[in-house]
Amino acid sequence: MADATTWLGSGRNLENVCVGRSQGPAQKELKAESMGRLLRTIEGEIIPRLVLALQTAPEPAVLKGKAHSGAEEDDVTEFARLVAAHDVSVATAYLNALLHRGIALEAIYLELLAPAARLLGEWWKQDLKDFTEVTSGLCRMHQLLHEFSPTFLHDAPPAAPDRCVLLVPMPGEQHSFGLIMVAEFFRRAGWDVWDLHPSTSGDLMGVVRKQWFSVIGVSLSCQSRIEELKPLIDAARETSRNKSVCVMVGGQPFIGHPEQVAAVGADATASDGRRAALEANRLLTSLGSRV
Numbered sequence: 001m002a003d004a005t006t007w008l009g010s011g012r013n014l015e016n017v018c019v020g021r022s023q024g025p026a027q028k029e030l031k032a033e034s035m036g037r038l039l040r041t042i043e044g045e046i047i048p049r050l051v052l053a054l055q056t057a058p059e060p061a062v063l064k065g066k067a068h069s070g071a072e073e074d075d076v077t078e079f080a081r082l083v084a085a086h087d088v089s090v091a092t093a094y095l096n097a098l099l100h101r102g103i104a105l106e107a108i109y110l111e112l113l114a115p116a117a118r119l120l121g122e123w124w125k126q127d128l129k130d131f132t133e134v135t136s137g138l139c140r141m142h143q144l145l146h147e148f149s150p151t152f153l154h155d156a157p158p159a160a161p162d163r164c165v166l167l168v169p170m171p172g173e174q175h176s177f178g179l180i181m182v183a184e185f186f187r188r189a190g191w192d193v194w195d196l197h198p199s200t201s202g203d204l205m206g207v208v209r210k211q212w213f214s215v216i217g218v219s220l221s222c223q224s225r226i227e228e229l230k231p232l233i234d235a236a237r238e239t240s241r242n243k244s245v246c247v248m249v250g251g252q253p254f255i256g257h258p259e260q261v262a263a264v265g266a267d268a269t270a271s272d273g274r275r276a277a278l279e280a281n282r283l284l285t286s287l288g289s290r291v
Contacts, residue, residue, distance in 0.1 A: 070107035071098065080116040083144075084129055084137035091140055092147060105152050109181055110272055117141060117177050138177060145180060152184055159192035165215040165280060166194045166208065170225060171201050171232070178273075179219045182250070185273030189281065201232055205239045212241045215280045218266075220251040226264065233265040246283040248276065 075098065083091045098108060120137045123129040129137075167183050169176060174197075183195045194211065198204040208216065216236055220229055233247050249266040261269045267283055270276035 070103055070110075071112040076112055076115045076119060079112055080119045080123070080137065083116065083140045084120060084123075084133040088140040088143045088147075091144060095144065095148070105148060106274065109152070109184070110274065113141060113144070114178060114181065114272070141177060142180065145184065149184060153188055156188045157190040159187075160190055162214055162284065163189075163191040163281075164194070164211075164213050165191050165217060166196065166211075166213045167217045168196050168198055168204060168219070170218060170220045170229070171198045171204055173219075173221055176219060176221065178250075182217070182219075182273040182276050185277045186280070189277035191277065191280070201235065204232070205235060208236050208240045208245075210241070213245055214242060214284055215246045215248060216240070217248040217250065217276065217280075220249065220253055222251075223253045226253050226260065229264040237265075244287060246280070246287065248280060248283075250276065 079091065079094055082094055095108060095112075098112070099105065117138065120129065120134045124131065124134045165186050167179060167186070169179060180195070183193045186193045194207070194213070196207060198207065218229065218233070220226065229249070233249075236247065237243075237245060246268070247266045248268050248270065249261060249264060250269055254260055254269045255271065258269065261267075268279045270279045
Protein backbone atom coordinates (compact mmCIF):
# COMPACT_ATOMS: atom_id res chain seq x y z
CA MET A 1 0.00 0.00 0.00
CA ALA A 2 1.30 3.46 -0.86
CA ASP A 3 2.02 5.92 1.90
CA ALA A 4 -1.33 7.70 1.86
CA THR A 5 -0.15 10.46 4.15
CA THR A 6 2.32 11.66 1.52
CA TRP A 7 -0.44 12.63 -0.86
CA LEU A 8 -3.08 13.50 1.71
CA GLY A 9 -1.00 15.87 3.79
CA SER A 10 -2.64 18.44 6.03
CA GLY A 11 -5.32 20.90 5.02
CA ARG A 12 -2.85 23.76 5.30
CA ASN A 13 -0.18 22.09 3.21
CA LEU A 14 -2.71 21.03 0.59
CA GLU A 15 -3.97 24.57 0.33
CA ASN A 16 -0.43 25.92 -0.14
CA VAL A 17 0.17 23.46 -2.96
CA CYS A 18 -3.09 24.27 -4.73
CA VAL A 19 -2.92 28.03 -4.38
CA GLY A 20 0.81 28.53 -4.88
CA ARG A 21 2.81 31.64 -3.98
CA SER A 22 3.89 32.57 -7.49
CA GLN A 23 0.37 33.03 -8.91
CA GLY A 24 -1.43 36.32 -9.36
CA PRO A 25 -4.25 37.52 -7.06
CA ALA A 26 -7.02 36.40 -9.44
CA GLN A 27 -5.51 32.94 -9.85
CA LYS A 28 -5.02 32.62 -6.12
CA GLU A 29 -8.65 33.55 -5.45
CA LEU A 30 -9.89 31.03 -8.02
CA LYS A 31 -7.64 28.29 -6.65
CA ALA A 32 -8.66 29.09 -3.09
CA GLU A 33 -12.34 28.87 -4.05
CA SER A 34 -11.76 25.50 -5.74
CA MET A 35 -9.85 24.31 -2.70
CA GLY A 36 -12.72 25.29 -0.45
CA ARG A 37 -15.16 23.28 -2.55
CA LEU A 38 -12.84 20.29 -2.42
CA LEU A 39 -12.51 20.45 1.36
CA ARG A 40 -16.27 20.82 1.79
CA THR A 41 -16.84 17.78 -0.43
CA ILE A 42 -14.37 15.71 1.59
CA GLU A 43 -15.87 16.76 4.91
CA GLY A 44 -19.48 16.58 3.78
CA GLU A 45 -19.42 13.38 1.74
CA ILE A 46 -16.26 11.30 2.05
CA ILE A 47 -15.79 11.40 5.83
CA PRO A 48 -19.44 10.49 6.59
CA ARG A 49 -18.96 7.38 4.41
CA LEU A 50 -15.81 6.51 6.30
CA VAL A 51 -17.64 6.90 9.60
CA LEU A 52 -20.43 4.64 8.35
CA ALA A 53 -17.90 2.02 7.29
CA LEU A 54 -16.32 2.10 10.74
CA GLN A 55 -19.64 1.20 12.35
CA THR A 56 -19.78 -2.26 10.75
CA ALA A 57 -18.45 -4.21 13.74
CA PRO A 58 -19.94 -4.61 17.22
CA GLU A 59 -18.40 -3.07 20.28
CA PRO A 60 -15.81 -5.45 21.71
CA ALA A 61 -15.98 -6.56 25.34
CA VAL A 62 -13.06 -4.31 26.30
CA LEU A 63 -15.16 -1.23 25.54
CA LYS A 64 -17.97 -2.52 27.74
CA GLY A 65 -15.91 -2.47 30.89
CA LYS A 66 -14.81 -6.12 30.88
CA ALA A 67 -11.14 -5.83 31.66
CA HIS A 68 -8.91 -8.75 30.71
CA SER A 69 -5.42 -9.42 29.42
CA GLY A 70 -5.97 -7.49 26.19
CA ALA A 71 -6.06 -3.83 25.29
CA GLU A 72 -8.01 -1.58 27.65
CA GLU A 73 -10.24 1.41 26.99
CA ASP A 74 -7.49 3.86 27.93
CA ASP A 75 -5.21 2.15 25.42
CA VAL A 76 -7.81 2.64 22.69
CA THR A 77 -8.25 6.33 23.49
CA GLU A 78 -4.53 7.03 23.67
CA PHE A 79 -3.79 5.14 20.47
CA ALA A 80 -6.55 6.96 18.58
CA ARG A 81 -5.16 10.28 19.80
CA LEU A 82 -1.63 9.37 18.72
CA VAL A 83 -2.57 8.05 15.32
CA ALA A 84 -4.61 11.16 14.53
CA ALA A 85 -1.96 13.65 15.58
CA HIS A 86 1.48 12.15 15.01
CA ASP A 87 3.65 10.44 12.46
CA VAL A 88 3.05 6.71 12.04
CA SER A 89 6.34 5.97 13.82
CA VAL A 90 4.81 7.22 17.08
CA ALA A 91 1.86 4.83 16.74
CA THR A 92 4.26 2.02 15.84
CA ALA A 93 6.23 2.62 19.02
CA TYR A 94 3.01 2.57 21.04
CA LEU A 95 1.96 -0.77 19.54
CA ASN A 96 5.41 -2.21 20.21
CA ALA A 97 5.08 -1.11 23.85
CA LEU A 98 1.76 -2.97 24.10
CA LEU A 99 3.34 -6.07 22.61
CA HIS A 100 6.14 -5.80 25.14
CA ARG A 101 3.48 -5.56 27.85
CA GLY A 102 2.35 -9.01 26.80
CA ILE A 103 -0.71 -8.20 24.69
CA ALA A 104 -0.99 -10.54 21.72
CA LEU A 105 -0.97 -9.02 18.24
CA GLU A 106 -4.34 -10.65 17.55
CA ALA A 107 -5.79 -8.84 20.57
CA ILE A 108 -4.29 -5.58 19.32
CA TYR A 109 -6.00 -6.08 15.97
CA LEU A 110 -9.39 -6.90 17.48
CA GLU A 111 -9.38 -4.83 20.66
CA LEU A 112 -7.30 -1.78 19.73
CA LEU A 113 -7.17 -1.06 16.00
CA ALA A 114 -10.84 -1.72 15.21
CA PRO A 115 -12.30 0.24 18.17
CA ALA A 116 -9.76 3.04 17.66
CA ALA A 117 -10.97 3.43 14.08
CA ARG A 118 -14.57 3.68 15.35
CA LEU A 119 -13.49 6.18 17.99
CA LEU A 120 -11.94 8.42 15.34
CA GLY A 121 -15.29 8.43 13.59
CA GLU A 122 -17.09 9.30 16.82
CA TRP A 123 -14.68 12.17 17.45
CA TRP A 124 -15.38 13.54 13.99
CA LYS A 125 -19.15 13.33 14.48
CA GLN A 126 -18.76 15.20 17.79
CA ASP A 127 -16.52 17.86 16.17
CA LEU A 128 -13.61 16.82 18.38
CA LYS A 129 -11.43 16.02 15.34
CA ASP A 130 -11.53 17.54 11.88
CA PHE A 131 -11.59 15.65 8.59
CA THR A 132 -7.82 15.92 8.08
CA GLU A 133 -7.05 14.36 11.47
CA VAL A 134 -9.54 11.53 11.00
CA THR A 135 -8.48 10.74 7.44
CA SER A 136 -4.79 10.92 8.30
CA GLY A 137 -5.39 8.66 11.29
CA LEU A 138 -7.13 6.04 9.13
CA CYS A 139 -4.33 6.19 6.57
CA ARG A 140 -1.75 5.63 9.30
CA MET A 141 -3.74 2.67 10.60
CA HIS A 142 -3.65 1.14 7.14
CA GLN A 143 0.12 1.63 7.21
CA LEU A 144 0.30 -0.11 10.57
CA LEU A 145 -1.61 -3.12 9.28
CA HIS A 146 0.85 -3.33 6.40
CA GLU A 147 3.81 -2.92 8.76
CA PHE A 148 2.70 -5.58 11.24
CA SER A 149 1.35 -7.99 8.63
CA PRO A 150 4.57 -10.08 8.34
CA THR A 151 4.55 -10.65 12.10
CA PHE A 152 0.83 -11.41 12.18
CA LEU A 153 1.18 -13.91 9.34
CA HIS A 154 4.49 -15.39 10.49
CA ASP A 155 3.02 -18.77 11.50
CA ALA A 156 0.33 -18.88 8.83
CA PRO A 157 0.18 -22.21 7.00
CA PRO A 158 0.48 -22.28 3.21
CA ALA A 159 -2.81 -21.64 1.46
CA ALA A 160 -4.70 -24.88 0.92
CA PRO A 161 -5.90 -25.60 -2.64
CA ASP A 162 -9.55 -25.59 -1.55
CA ARG A 163 -9.24 -22.42 0.54
CA CYS A 164 -9.66 -19.49 -1.84
CA VAL A 165 -11.79 -16.55 -0.72
CA LEU A 166 -12.91 -13.41 -2.53
CA LEU A 167 -13.52 -10.47 -0.17
CA VAL A 168 -15.26 -7.42 -1.60
CA PRO A 169 -17.30 -4.45 -0.45
CA MET A 170 -20.69 -3.99 -2.06
CA PRO A 171 -19.94 -2.73 -5.60
CA GLY A 172 -19.71 1.03 -5.52
CA GLU A 173 -18.70 1.19 -1.86
CA GLN A 174 -15.19 1.88 -0.63
CA HIS A 175 -12.96 -0.68 1.06
CA SER A 176 -13.43 -0.46 4.81
CA PHE A 177 -10.67 -0.79 7.36
CA GLY A 178 -12.56 -3.73 8.82
CA LEU A 179 -12.57 -5.65 5.54
CA ILE A 180 -8.81 -5.32 5.26
CA MET A 181 -8.47 -6.77 8.76
CA VAL A 182 -10.76 -9.66 7.81
CA ALA A 183 -8.43 -10.43 4.90
CA GLU A 184 -5.48 -10.65 7.31
CA PHE A 185 -7.28 -13.20 9.48
CA PHE A 186 -8.14 -15.33 6.44
CA ARG A 187 -4.50 -15.30 5.33
CA ARG A 188 -3.43 -16.27 8.83
CA ALA A 189 -5.82 -19.23 8.69
CA GLY A 190 -4.25 -20.54 5.48
CA TRP A 191 -6.50 -19.02 2.85
CA ASP A 192 -5.62 -17.62 -0.57
CA VAL A 193 -7.24 -14.17 -0.36
CA TRP A 194 -8.44 -12.06 -3.26
CA ASP A 195 -9.16 -8.64 -1.78
CA LEU A 196 -10.79 -6.62 -4.57
CA HIS A 197 -12.83 -3.48 -5.05
CA PRO A 198 -15.37 -3.96 -7.87
CA SER A 199 -16.95 -0.75 -9.13
CA THR A 200 -19.99 -2.54 -10.55
CA SER A 201 -21.76 -5.87 -10.21
CA GLY A 202 -20.52 -6.65 -13.72
CA ASP A 203 -16.93 -6.30 -12.52
CA LEU A 204 -17.66 -8.76 -9.70
CA MET A 205 -19.28 -11.28 -12.06
CA GLY A 206 -16.29 -11.06 -14.36
CA VAL A 207 -14.00 -12.09 -11.50
CA VAL A 208 -16.09 -15.03 -10.25
CA ARG A 209 -16.56 -16.23 -13.82
CA LYS A 210 -12.81 -16.46 -14.41
CA GLN A 211 -11.47 -17.49 -10.99
CA TRP A 212 -12.53 -20.41 -8.78
CA PHE A 213 -13.43 -19.45 -5.21
CA SER A 214 -14.61 -21.64 -2.36
CA VAL A 215 -16.03 -18.64 -0.48
CA ILE A 216 -17.22 -15.18 -1.52
CA GLY A 217 -17.46 -12.58 1.25
CA VAL A 218 -19.40 -9.37 0.70
CA SER A 219 -19.37 -6.41 3.10
CA LEU A 220 -22.36 -4.05 3.17
CA SER A 221 -22.09 -0.80 5.09
CA CYS A 222 -25.69 0.43 5.18
CA GLN A 223 -29.21 -0.94 5.46
CA SER A 224 -30.48 1.18 2.57
CA ARG A 225 -28.79 -1.06 -0.02
CA ILE A 226 -29.70 -4.43 1.45
CA GLU A 227 -32.35 -5.09 -1.20
CA GLU A 228 -29.57 -4.99 -3.81
CA LEU A 229 -27.65 -7.74 -2.07
CA LYS A 230 -29.84 -10.79 -2.79
CA PRO A 231 -29.84 -10.28 -6.58
CA LEU A 232 -26.08 -9.80 -6.42
CA ILE A 233 -25.54 -13.01 -4.44
CA ASP A 234 -27.91 -14.98 -6.69
CA ALA A 235 -26.04 -13.74 -9.76
CA ALA A 236 -22.66 -14.57 -8.18
CA ARG A 237 -23.77 -18.14 -7.43
CA GLU A 238 -25.10 -18.56 -10.96
CA THR A 239 -21.97 -17.09 -12.56
CA SER A 240 -19.39 -18.67 -10.27
CA ARG A 241 -17.02 -21.32 -11.63
CA ASN A 242 -17.67 -23.13 -8.35
CA LYS A 243 -21.36 -24.01 -8.36
CA SER A 244 -21.11 -24.97 -4.68
CA VAL A 245 -19.56 -21.66 -3.65
CA CYS A 246 -20.32 -20.50 -0.10
CA VAL A 247 -21.30 -16.87 0.46
CA MET A 248 -20.66 -14.89 3.62
CA VAL A 249 -21.88 -11.38 4.39
CA GLY A 250 -20.81 -8.79 6.93
CA GLY A 251 -21.47 -5.23 7.93
CA GLN A 252 -23.84 -3.09 9.92
CA PRO A 253 -27.14 -4.57 8.60
CA PHE A 254 -26.25 -8.02 9.96
CA ILE A 255 -25.11 -7.06 13.45
CA GLY A 256 -27.78 -8.35 15.80
CA HIS A 257 -29.93 -9.42 12.82
CA PRO A 258 -28.86 -12.94 11.84
CA GLU A 259 -32.21 -13.49 10.13
CA GLN A 260 -31.09 -11.16 7.37
CA VAL A 261 -28.31 -13.55 6.36
CA ALA A 262 -30.74 -16.09 4.91
CA ALA A 263 -32.98 -13.33 3.58
CA VAL A 264 -30.23 -12.11 1.24
CA GLY A 265 -29.33 -15.66 0.18
CA ALA A 266 -26.06 -15.95 2.10
CA ASP A 267 -24.78 -18.87 4.13
CA ALA A 268 -23.25 -17.14 7.16
CA THR A 269 -21.98 -13.96 8.77
CA ALA A 270 -19.38 -13.18 11.45
CA SER A 271 -18.68 -10.25 13.76
CA ASP A 272 -14.92 -10.02 13.20
CA GLY A 273 -12.07 -11.39 11.10
CA ARG A 274 -11.15 -14.22 13.43
CA ARG A 275 -14.72 -15.53 13.56
CA ALA A 276 -15.13 -15.04 9.79
CA ALA A 277 -12.19 -17.35 9.03
CA LEU A 278 -13.47 -19.95 11.51
CA GLU A 279 -16.97 -19.78 10.04
CA ALA A 280 -15.64 -20.16 6.50
CA ASN A 281 -13.74 -23.29 7.53
CA ARG A 282 -16.89 -24.64 9.15
CA LEU A 283 -18.88 -24.01 5.97
CA LEU A 284 -16.41 -25.93 3.83
CA THR A 285 -16.27 -28.80 6.32
CA SER A 286 -20.07 -28.96 6.36
CA LEU A 287 -20.20 -28.84 2.56
CA GLY A 288 -17.65 -31.63 2.29
CA SER A 289 -19.63 -33.85 4.65
CA ARG A 290 -22.69 -33.49 2.40
CA VAL A 291 -20.86 -34.37 -0.82
